[in-house]
Amino acid sequence: MKLAAQNWDRPVVVTTAVQFFESLFANSTQKCRKLHNVARSVIVLDEAQALPINYLRPCLAAIKELVRGYGCSVVLATATQPAVRDADGLRASEAIPAEETREIAPNPVELYRRLKRVEARFFGPLGNDDLASRVAGRKALVIVNNKRQARAIYDLLGRGNALHLSTNMTAAHRRDVLAKVRDGFDGPLISTALVEAGVDLDFPEVWRAVAGLDSIVQAAGRCNREGKGNRLGQVHVFEPEEGFPPPPELQQNAEIARDILRAHAEDPLSPEAVRAYFKRLYWDRDADLDSRGIMRRINQSGNRLDFPFADIAHDFRLIEEVTRPLIIGVGPYGMDTQARQHLEYGEYPGAIARAMQRYTVSVPPRIRHELLRVGAAHVMRPEEFEDQFVVLDNARLYDEAAGFSAENPEELGIMIA
Numbered sequence: 001m002k003l004a005a006q007n008w009d010r011p012v013v014v015t016t017a018v019q020f021f022e023s024l025f026a027n028s029t030q031k032c033r034k035l036h037n038v039a040r041s042v043i044v045l046d047e048a049q050a051l052p053i054n055y056l057r058p059c060l061a062a063i064k065e066l067v068r069g070y071g072c073s074v075v076l077a078t079a080t081q082p083a084v085r086d087a088d089g090l091r092a093s094e095a096i097p098a099e100e101t102r103e104i105a106p107n108p109v110e111l112y113r114r115l116k117r118v119e120a121r122f123f124g125p126l127g128n129d130d131l132a133s134r135v136a137g138r139k140a141l142v143i144v145n146n147k148r149q150a151r152a153i154y155d156l157l158g159r160g161n162a163l164h165l166s167t168n169m170t171a172a173h174r175r176d177v178l179a180k181v182r183d184g185f186d187g188p189l190i191s192t193a194l195v196e197a198g199v200d201l202d203f204p205e206v207w208r209a210v211a212g213l214d215s216i217v218q219a220a221g222r223c224n225r226e227g228k229g230n231r232l233g234q235v236h237v238f239e240p241e242e243g244f245p246p247p248p249e250l251q252q253n254a255e256i257a258r259d260i261l262r263a264h265a266e267d268p269l270s271p272e273a274v275r276a277y278f279k280r281l282y283w284d285r286d287a288d289l290d291s292r293g294i295m296r297r298i299n300q301s302g303n304r305l306d307f308p309f310a311d312i313a314h315d316f317r318l319i320e321e322v323t324r325p326l327i328i329g330v331g332p333y334g335m336d337t338q339a340r341q342h343l344e345y346g347e348y349p350g351a352i353a354r355a356m357q358r359y360t361v362s363v364p365p366r367i368r369h370e371l372l373r374v375g376a377a378h379v380m381r382p383e384e385f386e387d388q389f390v391v392l393d394n395a396r397l398y399d400e401a402a403g404f405s406a407e408n409p410e411e412l413g414i415m416i417a
Helices: 001-009 016-022 051-072 108-114 126-134 147-157 171-182 213-220 248-263 272-285 293-299 309-315 339-347 348-359 365-373 411-417
Strands: 042-046 073-077 118-126 141-143 163-165 187-191 206-208 233-240 324-328 360-363 377-379 390-392
Touching: 016 051, 042 051, 042 213, 051 073, 051 272, 073 360, 108 272, 118 126, 118 206, 118 248, 126 147, 126 206, 141 324, 147 163, 147 187, 163 171, 171 339, 171 348, 206 213, 213 233, 213 248, 248 272, 293 309, 324 339, 339 348, 348 360, 360 365, 365 377, 365 390
Parallel strands: 042 073, 118 233, 141 187, 141 206, 163 187, 206 233, 324 390
Antiparallel strands: 324 360, 377 390
């Protein structure tokens, strides 16, 4: 089964978009040995709107070639269909020809109208204090663009009056929070965008800090999800106060979304608004649809087939590694006895890493280095695995409500002492 998973040698294979596309552009035997099994298959790309913009042209080129030369059928499954066809106005030779596509869902515009469960409006600027007062004591979901703001709003509401969710919390911790929501917690949940990725929650109202329109639609999917109420769910999109902007790579998405929200104020989540958003996004980012020049290097080879395989594989990285794993070794959401034994005696680093996922948070390298320097964490089995497994030892740095926090690493030594 392990070999079959590595070689994609089964009728049905479930993998990530990162694994799929990076394998198509790889040059190593380990990643390429499974590619023959992709031929003559049906490829379902879930959440197709999440195709990375900076690599959109090479991703579309790969999709077109799999259809043209390898007998594949590709399904782009999404609630916010990206404008990747030539008929949508995508100005790139890799745009998918409209005559080669068809809509699976019958009459999407009519389906949208009949299945409408929420109404959205652009609320405008809203400070943390005002937002906290509006959702206090109410069953509401608040989604913001960074972990600092999520923690700030949670602290304003007070422990016990709200729940908090972010990637500063281990997977075990996040599961516990989601279980409390599903068990009937009647207050606000303050979260980062992670709650938009396939999390099955239902709130009567959602407050979303302005972001890309696709993210706003995902947030709306957590509002009146079950359609049980007699009225439409309420989605409020707001401008966060200064100091809490979207991540730099999503800044332009948010700016375009603001314009679309104003231009389509009557129904900013409609298919027409989504189409207009993606057109603007791809037109404004035209030069960045292949930011690492992958297609330029492929096209330069012409018919000679002397592609710079190693350079392309090196540069085709859908996720830039900017964080490092930190294993939580303390508290109720840290490693249990079985996980600790696996870390101490496990033979293979890959198997150990998978076992640690439940107890791991991702932190910037400088934070992890500082934790090690002041003795708040230690490296496990460095002689075998170097610094792959770093374990947090200081329980004061992992809050049982909000997770790991070390906002001021330069003061970490004082805080620990």
